[in-house]
Amino acid sequence: MATLYSTHCRSFPSSSSTSFPPSNRFLPATVSLKSQPQFLQHLSVHTQQHDGAATVSPVENNHSGKRRIPEIVPVISSKESEVEVDFGKDGNEVTVSITVVGASGDLAKKKIFPALFALYYEGFLPKHFTVCGYARSKMTDVELRNMVSKTLTCRIDQRENCNEKMEQFLKRCFYHSGQYDSQENFAALDKKLKEHEGGRASNRLFYLSIPPNIFVDAVKCASLSASSGNGGWTRVIVEKPFGRDSESSAALTKSLKQYLTEDQIFRIDHYLGKELVENLSVLRFSNLIFEPLWSRQYIRNVQLIFSEDFGTEGRGGYFDNYGIIRDIMQNHLLQILALFAMETPVSLDAEDIRNEKVKVLRSMRPIKLEDIVLGQYKNHTRGGVAYPAYVDDKTVPKGSLTPTFAAAALFIDNARWDGVPFLMKAGKALHNKRAEIRVQFRHVPGNLYNRNFGSDLDRATNELVIRVQPDEAIYLKINNKVPGLGMKLDRSNLNLHYAARYSKEIPDAYERLLLDAIEGERRLFIRSDELDAAWSLFTPVLNEIEDKKITPEYYPYGSRGPVCAHYLAARYNVRWGDLGLEVEQ
Numbered sequence: 038m039a040t041l042y043s044t045h046c047r048s049f050p051s052s053s054s055t056s057f058p059p060s061n062r063f064l065p066a067t068v069s070l071k072s073q074p075q076f077l078q079h080l081s082v083h084t085q086q087h088d089g090a091a092t093v094s095p096v097e098n099n100h101s102g103k104r105r106i107p108e109i110v111p112v113i114s115s116k117e118s119e120v121e122v123d124f125g126k127d128g129n130e131v132t133v134s135i136t137v138v139g140a141s142g143d144l145a146k147k148k149i150f151p152a153l154f155a156l157y158y159e160g161f162l163p164k165h166f167t168v169c170g171y172a173r174s175k176m177t178d179v180e181l182r183n184m185v186s187k188t189l190t191c192r193i194d195q196r197e198n199c200n201e202k203m204e205q206f207l208k209r210c211f212y213h214s215g216q217y218d219s220q221e222n223f224a225a226l227d228k229k230l231k232e233h234e235g236g237r238a239s240n241r242l243f244y245l246s247i248p249p250n251i252f253v254d255a256v257k258c259a260s261l262s263a264s265s266g267n268g269g270w271t272r273v274i275v276e277k278p279f280g281r282d283s284e285s286s287a288a289l290t291k292s293l294k295q296y297l298t299e300d301q302i303f304r305i306d307h308y309l310g311k312e313l314v315e316n317l318s319v320l321r322f323s324n325l326i327f328e329p330l331w332s333r334q335y336i337r338n339v340q341l342i343f344s345e346d347f348g349t350e351g352r353g354g355y356f357d358n359y360g361i362i363r364d365i366m367q368n369h370l371l372q373i374l375a376l377f378a379m380e381t382p383v384s385l386d387a388e389d390i391r392n393e394k395v396k397v398l399r400s401m402r403p404i405k406l407e408d409i410v411l412g413q414y415k416n417h418t419r420g421g422v423a424y425p426a427y428v429d430d431k432t433v434p435k436g437s438l439t440p441t442f443a444a445a446a447l448f449i450d451n452a453r454w455d456g457v458p459f460l461m462k463a464g465k466a467l468h469n470k471r472a473e474i475r476v477q478f479r480h481v482p483g484n485l486y487n488r489n490f491g492s493d494l495d496r497a498t499n500e501l502v503i504r505v506q507p508d509e510a511i512y513l514k515i516n517n518k519v520p521g522l523g524m525k526l527d528r529s530n531l532n533l534h535y536a537a538r539y540s541k542e543i544p545d546a547y548e549r550l551l552l553d554a555i556e557g558e559r560r561l562f563i564r565s566d567e568l569d570a571a572w573s574l575f576t577p578v579l580n581e582i583e584d585k586k587i588t589p590e591y592y593p594y595g596s597r598g599p600v601c602a603h604y605l606a607a608r609y610n611v612r613w614g615d616l617g618l619e620v621e622q
């Protein structure tokens with residue numbers, strides 16, 4: 038088997054010296070949970086509850102004319118911990134106008150309008166605000182409202198007044214049809230916005246929900262013809278992709294900066310707005326037990342895993358020009374890695390955090406081609422249902438080599454992480470939909486209980502899992518004595534399962550990020566030097582993959598992906614943590 042795969046997996050020449058062939062310990066196991074009853078037992082530990090007061094934080098100031106004022110609240114309270122206050126210069130009320138550029142598109146319907154409604158519902162938008170859809174399609178205000186209303190939802194815990202709130206929100210939504218490269222059309226938009234702003238101090242947010250080739254045109258026109266003119270701010274949220282390599286990304290930044298300052302550009306990476314990604318720093322820096330372990334001394338490897346159980350359906354045209362490395366790894370997974378690995382920032386200020394993230398990115402070792410595994414899904418029939426291959430998508434060129442799966446081994450060459458493999462894995466059309474961070478710890482030295490684990494000691498090391506989605510959870514796998522008179526150990530989870538612990542629904546990432554952009558909070562947006570560093574890391578290997586026309590390993594739709602990914606991990610003495618050996622909790 039090893040020989041077969043060793044010739045088959047491009048990254049692992051059969052003559053590899055030290056770490057190949059990998060020991061079976063690290064290869065995909067087929068152990069079923071049913072045959073391993075000792076793994077089934079688990080332990081649930083609840084977060085300690087007490088009635089004391091929680092934190093008192095200074096009042097946050099922001100630039101939107103609104104303030105979020107953290108209150109003193111009991112730790113266990115589920116009530117909203119922030120109070121909204123409207124205030125403006127000289128006592129005048131401010132207004133925010135949010136223009137969704139590309140309002141007729143998929144992202145706008147799916148994410149942006151629903152997120153804006155959620156913010157409105159929760160009282161996070163100022164008293165006076167306007168939402169304006171802008172696109173080339175011809176639509177009336179009423180048609181836009183009909184379109185938007187189809188995707189608005191109220192949270193399960195907030196059904197009260199839902200319809201009424203939706204109606205009120207929709208009344209604030211307007212539409213303006215125009216070209217993305219017409220200053221005249223944007224000047225007409227400006228006129229319309231001014232009417233709605235009614236002479237109030239106005240702040241303007243433009244959300245570019247359009248294909249990247251028209252970003253600069255739209256920014257130029259918005260900036261020259263529709264910026265806030267009366268002392269308010271103008272900000273632009275830019276959606277990825279921010280280029281497709283170092284050169285195109287630098288060119289995009291340069292063009293955007295002809296019309297905007299860096300402070301006005303909000304490069305969105307919606308993974309940074311996900312609850313558990315935001316919690317990463319809280320977990321690490323506010324719990325004494327984690328930070329001392331956060332280094333090569335105790336951590337053996339870190340895994341960043343993204344999987345989707347559907348293909349590129351409908352987005353193949355876009356995807357084929359980018360591939361999974363650019364679509365997921367270079368941004369979402371790398372951003373999580375940087376947050377995970379950064380040193381303690383001086384403060385929670387955006388610049389302090391982003392400074393630390395950049396240092397991590399700049400300390401990363403260039404990625405070698407042999408440390409990358411590529412895959413592409415092929416058609417597969419299961420249970421009588423035929424699932425298409427990637428290349429069956431009509432928008433994908435026949436014979437495309439674009440990877441829909443990739444696994445990579447990365448290293449941070451600094452004192453904290455020297456030698457620790459950071460393994461990434463991202464794929465479409467896999468067996469499940471999941472995003473998680475797995476931290477595998479080293480062995481307990483001289484473990485007294487070695488013999489109780491049998492021969493596979495690797496299964497007895499601690500693992501911290503941060504399940505970003507779905508069913509958010511943080512759990513730590515520990516070894517535990519099975520109750521009884523004997524001395525049998527099993528693996529159990531100390532489990533913080535969000536649905537059980539918190540009654541409030543978790544906001545969508547776009548809500549948090551939109552609110553932050555309105556408030557001028559840049560912590561969760563990508564600064565241009567971060568972007569440069571991220572592209573510098575991936576561009577050389579992407580070029581090599583494309584120049585050499587590397588053929589991906591074909592994996593069946595709905596499978597666990599290419600087998601070579603296991604050989605890549607094994608090469609670094611790692612076993613992927615998501616092999617399905619654990620108890621789902």
Ligand SMILES: NC(=O)C1=CN([C@@H]2O[C@H](COP(=O)(O)OP(=O)(O)OC[C@H]3O[C@@H](n4cnc5c(N)ncnc54)[C@H](OP(=O)(O)O)[C@@H]3O)[C@@H](O)[C@H]2O)C=CC1
Binds near residue numbers: 139144172249
């Ligand atoms: N959809 C998603 O899940 C995600 C999208 N993104 C990014 O967000 C942005 C928007 O995505 P999405 O809504 O899917 O994009 P769409 O392809 O749906 O485009 C949005 C709108 O832009 C206009 N448009 C489309 N193609 C062109 C073109 N060639 N020239 C001029 N205008 C065009 C259309 O409006 P009209 O014809 O009315 O002008 C369309 O409704 C993109 O940058 C995408 O990469 C990022 C993450 C996820």
Ligand SMILES: O=C1O[C@H](COP(=O)(O)O)[C@@H](O)[C@H](O)[C@H]1O
Binds near residue numbers: 307345364365472
């Ligand atoms: O940015 C992207 O993200 C989505 C996955 O986002 P999620 O929040 O649903 O996990 C992915 O489907 C898409 O290809 C990519 O462009």
